[in-house]
Amino acid sequence: MATIKIRAKLQGDVTTVKALIQHPMDTGQVKNKKTGKLIPAHFIQEVNCEHNGTNVMNALWGPAVSKNPYLSFKFKGAKAGDTLKLSWVDNKGESDSIETQVS
Amino acid sequence: MINMKRRTFLKGSVAAGAMGAAMGAGLLTPRMVLAAWPSAAFEAKTVDSALDALMGSHALESSDKISIRAPDIAENGAVVPVSVTSSIPGTEAINIIAEKNAAPLTAAFKLGKGAEGFVSTRIKMGKTSSVIAVVKAGGKLYSTGKEVKVTIGGCGG
Numbered sequence: 001m002a003t004i005k006i007r008a009k010l011q012g013d014v015t016t017v018k019a020l021i022q023h024p025m026d027t028g029q030v031k032n033k034k035t036g037k038l039i040p041a042h043f044i045q046e047v048n049c050e051h052n053g054t055n056v057m058n059a060l061w062g063p064a065v066s067k068n069p070y071l072s073f074k075f076k077g078a079k080a081g082d083t084l085k086l087s088w089v090d091n092k093g094e095s096d097s098i099e100t101q102v103s
Numbered sequence: 104m105i106n107m108k109r110r111t112f113l114k115g116s117v118a119a120g121a122m123g124a125a126m127g128a129g130l131l132t133p134r135m136v137l138a139a140w141p142s143a144a145f146e147a148k149t150v151d152s153a154l155d156a157l158m159g160s161h162a163l164e165s166s167d168k169i170s171i172r173a174p175d176i177a178e179n180g181a182v183v184p185v186s187v188t189s190s191i192p193g194t195e196a197i198n199i200i201a202e203k204n205a206a207p208l209t210a211a212f213k214l215g216k217g218a219e220g221f222v223s224t225r226i227k228m229g230k231t232s233s234v235i236a237v238v239k240a241g242g243k244l245y246s247t248g249k250e251v252k253v254t255i256g257g258c259g260g
Contacts, residue, residue: 066225074219
């Protein structure tokens with residue numbers, strides 16, 4: 001199942017991108033209440049967004065970004081129908097990506 | 104003479120022992136090293152050292168062209184919405200820092216060509232502290248801060 005929900009909306013000449021990613025974002029400091037053992041750190045380290053192949057936003061995250069992260073940013077220069085690709089990589093090397101069209 | 108040497112030797116080994124213990128304490132935290140991700144910056148315990156590791160400097164100039172939108176009181180520290188808008192021309196990067204978190208650096212956004220000086224996300228905060236936005240523009244660092252009261256911390260268990 002896709003882990004990313006994304007929307008890119010063009011208003012005037014500015015495109016607003018909003019994305020929601022499903023991810024536990026475990027900090028490595030929280031104990032499992034049943035076993036008393038630490039839940040190992042598991043968090044997204046890098047999020048990348050490309051518009052027609054050029055990078056418009058690159059985010060480096062620490063474990064202090066909330067669970068199921070939300071992300072929004074704006075950029076200029078896109079037209080309706082352009083392709084936007086968002087991808088993430090976490091500290092265990094897992095990753096996912098999604099493509100969407102600017103509307 | 105022999106006795107003197109023995110003294111020096113003992114002193115030396117005590118000093119070396121103390122240093123070894125200090126180094127051991129520093130290395131106790133397990134770390135995962137990935138090529139691109141600046142682990143030193145994200146594991147830094149103070150705002151200054153995190154900025155040094157990430158941006159190479161912690162010389163900040165406070166600016167009123169940066170605005171932070173975050174709640175005055177966050178009931179749940181696990182989810183604190185933070186938006187940063189920078190109207191400084193040539194904004195290249197926006198970093199979000201929660202000053203009193205165990206590791207203050209939370210997120211570092213690099214903005215590509217055409218990107219507006221705006222990012223929004225949700226962060227975890229361990230306790231009441233100042234949220235600092237550090238903006239890089241034209242090779243300089245600008246910052247502004249906003250106090251967020253946290254009722255229930257969102258970093259521990």
